[in-house]
Amino acid sequence: MKNTRGQPLTYNSIQHLLNNRRYIGEYTYRDIVVPDGIPAIVPQDLFERVQDRLAKNKKAPARYKAEEDYLLTTKLFCGYCGAYLCGESGTSHTGNTHRYYKCVSVKKKRQECHKKSVRKEWIEDFVVGETMKMVMDDKAIEAIVSMLMDLQDRENVNLPLYEQQLREADIAIQNLLNAIQQGILTKSTKGRLEELEATKEELETRIACEKLAKPKVSAEFMTFWLHRFRKLDVRQKAHRKMLIDTFINAIFLYDDKMVITFNYKEGTDTITFDDLKTSPAAEKSGSDLDCLTAV
Ligand SMILES: [Zn+2]
Incomplete structure (x- = not known):
């Protein structure tokens, strides 16, 4: 340059x-x-x-990059003491680098917490796998879309108000027209009618502007957008990151289970590690986790 x-x-x-x-x-x-x-x-x-x-x-010039690598930073909490789990790495006597998430309380010996550290790859594979399961589930996607539609309607507070006022103006105009038909026409009814017509016109303009300013995203488009996540390659870091950032709100990790809160789904999912015939304690055997990435 x-x-x-x-x-x-x-x-x-x-x-x-x-x-x-x-x-x-x-x-x-x-x-x-x-x-x-x-x-x-x-x-x-x-x-x-x-x-x-x-x-x-x-x-810390190198810190940013290191944090980037730990995809669950800021989302992963200790189920026992509530502290963050932070990324940590160490080199074994064989020279291999091992990467973990460790409870901050344990790391800083701040309070009584005995949460075991978990292997980075293991927990990330697990979370990505669970997220992918949800993304693949038609019912879950439907629920997300209906929630988003609700949210979208709630966000625009002006539009329902203007629409209500427009309905009221229409009724008032209709009432006046009925009165006129019955032969009741005075200077004031005429003035009132003109006033109402002007209000109606103004409201119609406002409604048109609101609709222009906040175009409504259709349920079909949202479904389409969510379905695109199904095509992600969960082996690629960028794709894994996208899945986690989009769908995961928080994860509370225990030694025998974890509780995942998704961003767009009501309630939480509790997953016990027994279901998978593997546990964080089995940190050294990595091969049995491959099934998770193949969801
Ligand atoms: Zn802890």
Whole structure:
């Protein structure tokens, strides 16, 4: 990449680009700061997110990438003490790297907690497998779609209000027209009728605008969108991440079971590890878990 003078772009100029508050419209002259002094070309929230990321990277440059690798970070909690499980890795005497999720209380010896660490691959395969089971289940997908439709209707508070007002205006107009038919026509009925017609017209415009502003997503489209998840390749990290980020709300992990809360499904699923003839304690045998990824 070259700059406008044809010189190679340096790390410093990128740093300057990312830090420059002029992009959010802040104009500084000596020690006077004028917010919105010049036109902003970067939205404030984006700028702030960039500052957060820069601050984090400064603290621990390699940390971000490591966290990325642990797909369940922020979703996985200890069933016994409620703390997060965080990613940890260690090298065995044979030189192999082992990666785990470990209860923060155990790690920091903060409080009495004896939760065993679980192997990263094992728990991630398990969660991805359970999520995929739900995605493959037509009834679950139907339930998600109907919930989303409800949510969508609830989100738009103006539209039902305007529609109600429109119905009321229509009734009032009809009543007046009936009165006119019966020969009751005074100056005030005529004025009132015109008023109502104007209100009706305005409401119709508002309703049209609301509908334009918030186009309703159809149930068919939502189903289609959700069905696309069925085609994901659960062996690919990006696909696994997408599944977890989209569907998993929280997982409470015990030594013998876990409780999964999905994002779009009412209630929770409790899965006991006995069902799978394997347990977190059987950390060293990885091959029996392959069946999970093949869902
Ligand atoms: Zn714990």
